[in-house]
Amino acid sequence: DAGVTQSPTHLIKTRGQQVTLRCSPISGHKSVSWYQQVLGQGPQFIFQYYEKEERGRGNFPDRFSARQFPNYSSELNVNALLLGDSALYLCASSFGVSEQYFGPGTRLTVT
Amino acid sequence: AQSVTQPDIHITVSEGASLELRCNYSYGATPYLFWYVQSPGQGLQLLLKYFSGDTLVQGIKGFEAEFKRSQSSFNLRKPSVHWSDAAEYFCAVGENNFNKFYFGSGTKLNVKP
Numbered sequence A: 001d002a003g004v005t006q007s008p009t010h011l012i013k014t015r016g017q018q019v020t021l022r023c024s025p026i027s028g029h030k031s032v033s034w035y036q037q038v039l040g041q042g043p044q045f046i047f048q049y050y051e052k053e054e055r056g057r058g059n060f061p062d063r064f065s066a067r068q069f070p071n072y073s074s075e076l077n078v079n080a081l082l083l084g085d086s087a088l089y090l091c092a093s094s095f096g097v098s099e100q101y102f103g104p105g106t107r108l109t110v111t
Numbered sequence B: 001a002q003s004v005t006q007p008d009i010h011i012t013v014s015e016g017a018s019l020e021l022r023c024n025y026s027y028g029a030t031p032y033l034f035w036y037v038q039s040p041g042q043g044l045q046l047l048l049k050y051f052s053g054d055t056l057v058q059g060i061k062g063f064e065a066e067f068k069r070s071q072s073s074f075n076l077r078k079p080s081v082h083w084s085d086a087a088e089y090f091c092a093v094g095e096n097n098f099n100k101f102y103f104g105s106g107t108k109l110n111v112k113p
Helices: none
Strands: A005-007 A010-013 A019-024 A031-037 A044-050 A053-057 A064-068 A074-078 A087-094 A106-110 B003-005 B010-014 B019-021 B024-026 B032-038 B044-050 B056-058 B064-068 B073-078 B087-094 B101-103 B107-112
Touching: A005 A087, A010 A019, A019 A087, A019 A106, A031 A074, A044 A064, A044 A074, A044 B101, A074 A087, B003 B087, B003 B101, B010 B019, B019 B107, B024 B073, B032 B064, B032 B073, B044 B056, B044 B064, B044 B073, B073 B087
Parallel strands: A010 A106, B010 B107
Antiparallel strands: A005 A019, A019 A074, A031 A044, A031 A087, A044 A053, A064 A074, A087 A106, B003 B024, B019 B073, B032 B044, B032 B087, B056 B064, B064 B073, B087 B101, B087 B107
């Protein structure tokens, strides 16, 4: 079975622009979470979605938003990009209340 | 607030030597605890988890971890390190409703030949 997939792999954006990152969970997994991992740090929790509803939110500004689709895939949107948004964005899926399985991430560079 | 502390930023061990990576957490209720490993440029791979029961848990690649409630610790161990274990290791805690997860800042493991 395929693992968690994320697209694109790499992305370069300019300050002030908007970006959309995509994630497809493992088949059968209904929960998707998003994390931001700045170089040299651990992943920071952004959102969790379960059955298309937001179930958890980390300490991120409203510029960050997400949604989950009926097929359980998910998008993370970031508006008004700042240099500090440059990071590896990780998506993780889980089957309900259980451990998470991570995708390879999307590397976002903001210039 | 919940938090995870990994006090060792870098650790270097010789191949074949034993390894212990430290993790301390701050959480009011019974935590769900995890160890993940991340190789350069890759996502995170789950090594092991603790939800309840036996406080010594076995994981993949020969790793084990012990949950000590009195010390709020969940240290990762391996009796004999292989060169392929060189990577960054992250400890994480999940809230009991699994709606939020908190990761430590990671420990980079170097393995000397």
